[in-house]
Amino acid sequence: MLDLEIVTPQRPLFQGKIASVTVPGELAPFQILFNHAPIVSTLTPGVVAAKDENGNSLFFAVGTGFVMVQENKVWVCVDKAFSRNDVDKTQTEQLLAELKSKLLHSKSEKEKAEIATRIAELKAQIEICEK
Numbered sequence: 001m002l003d004l005e006i007v008t009p010q011r012p013l014f015q016g017k018i019a020s021v022t023v024p025g026e027l028a029p030f031q032i033l034f035n036h037a038p039i040v041s042t043l044t045p046g047v048v049a050a051k052d053e054n055g056n057s058l059f060f061a062v063g064t065g066f067v068m069v070q071e072n073k074v075w076v077c078v079d080k081a082f083s084r085n086d087v088d089k090t091q092t093e094q095l096l097a098e099l100k101s102k103l104l105h106s107k108s109e110k111e112k113a114e115i116a117t118r119i120a121e122l123k124a125q126i127e128i129c130e131k
Contacts (some may be wrong), residue, residue, distance in 0.1 A: 001053055002034060006060055006076040013060060013081040021050040021074055023067050024124075038070045045120035047127050048076055059084065059131050061124035064117065082125055089129040096122040 004021055006014040022031045024046025043065045050058040065078030096119060103115045 001072070002032065002036075003073045004050060004076070005074070006048065006062070006078070006081050008078055008081050013083060014058070017053050018050040018058070018074075019053060019055070021048060021076075023048050023076060024062065025067075032067075032069055032074055034072060036069050036072075040066060040068045042066050043076070043078060045117060046124050048081075057131070059128040061087065061121065061128045063121050080121060082128070084128050084131075087125045087129050089126060092122050092125050092129075096126065 001017045001019060002021065004014065004016060004018045005012065020031055020033050022029050023041075024044050026042045026044050029046065030041075043062060045063050046061075048060040048062050050060075052058055061080075061082045062076065062078040063080035065076065068075045068077070099115055099119050099122065103112060103119065106112045106115060
């Protein structure tokens with residue numbers, strides 16, 4: 001089993017034993033299993049999917065950050081993290097539609113990048129509501 005911690009600057013979201021976890025790596029999602037090699041990797045907004053010790057699936061929406069694996073301990077340190085209970089799907093879908101419209105009218109590249117990141121975060125939140 002692995003020990004998983006998902007933390008943000010505001011709060012720890014999850015701490016527990018898991019069999020495996022898939023994280024949204026910057027280049028592609030990747031899975032971490034028991035006895036994984038030590039690693040530190042950046043994360044992009046997306047879904048963290050874990051299997052607990054009973055085989056149940058757990059899903060969390062996360063923002064940007066990093067994951068560190070060492071000696072069967074996994075730390076997911078991100079700027080934002082949400083469980084399914086934290087998300088109001090209807091409100092999130094409305095905000096997503098507003099941001100997509102705002103992205104079309106945005107002029108600066110910096111603003112477009114910030115909006116695109118926020119859109120990815122909202123899509124991950126909607127995705128965990130549908131699982």
